[in-house]
Amino acid sequence: MTDQRKDRFDGPLTGTELETQTTQLQGVQLQGMIELREERLIVEKEREVAGSVAFTREVRRETVQMPVELVTEVLIIEHLGTGAADGGHIITLDGTPLAPGERRELLVYREEARIEKRVVVREQISIGKRQVIETRTFDATLAHEELVVTPEGDVQVFEQPAGEQKL
Numbered sequence: 414m415t416d417q418r419k420d421r422f423d424g425p426l427t428g429t430e431l432e433t434q435t436t437q438l439q440g441v442q443l444q445g446m447i448e449l450r451e452e453r454l455i456v457e458k459e460r461e462v463a464g465s466v467a468f469t470r471e472v473r474r475e476t477v478q479m480p481v482e483l484v485t486e487v488l489i490i491e492h493l494g495t496g497a498a499d500g501g502h503i504i505t506l507d508g509t510p511l512a513p514g515e516r517r518e519l520l521v522y523r524e525e526a527r528i529e530k531r532v533v534v535r536e537q538i539s540i541g542k543r544q545v546i547e548t549r550t551f552d553a554t555l556a557h558e559e560l561v562v563t564p565e566g567d568v569q570v571f572e573q574p575a576g577e578q579k580l
Contacts, residue, residue, distance in 0.1 A: 451557030468540070486522035491515070 492504050494513025504511040511517060564570070 447560060449558040449560060452555040454553055454555065481526050483524040483526060484522075485520065485524065488519040488521045490517045490519065 490506060490511065492511045492513050492515050506517055
């Protein structure tokens with residue numbers, strides 16, 4: 414607080430602290446007003462970074478071996494012959510004669526492996542935040558003003574019932 418008179422709780426009141434308005438209320442002449450003050454706590458919260466977390470994805474590479482069965486179809490041509498001594502019929506394959514008992518293989522079908530890589534989801538990770546609310550109690554001593562009336566001389570005090578209080 415920058416106002417010094419608001420921080421002062423001890424000592425007598427000065428003339429500047431009394432309001433000097435004079436008002437008539439129900440037959441009582443108002444001479445002044447006294448403000449009694451008190452301290453109240455004001456809590457200000459500051460948000461500060463306690464730490465941070467960085468998320469990155471790192472690529473790990475490994476060489477794997479995957480066995481793949483590849484099928485090949487081969488056409489087998491074998492000249493069995495007739496067993497006749499006269500030479501029988503002549504079979505030619507690509508312009509080359511196939512003698513009896515001779516055998517040739519022709520590649521008809523062969524599988525080739527074509528390797529591709531495809532990206533798929535391996536795992537899913539959920540990331541979230543939550544707030545944890547903690548209630549802490551702080552101790553503080555607060556001051557407040559009370560009115561102290563010190564009679565001097567021959568002062569008479571009259572008590573009035575609470576329901577008939579006049580200002």
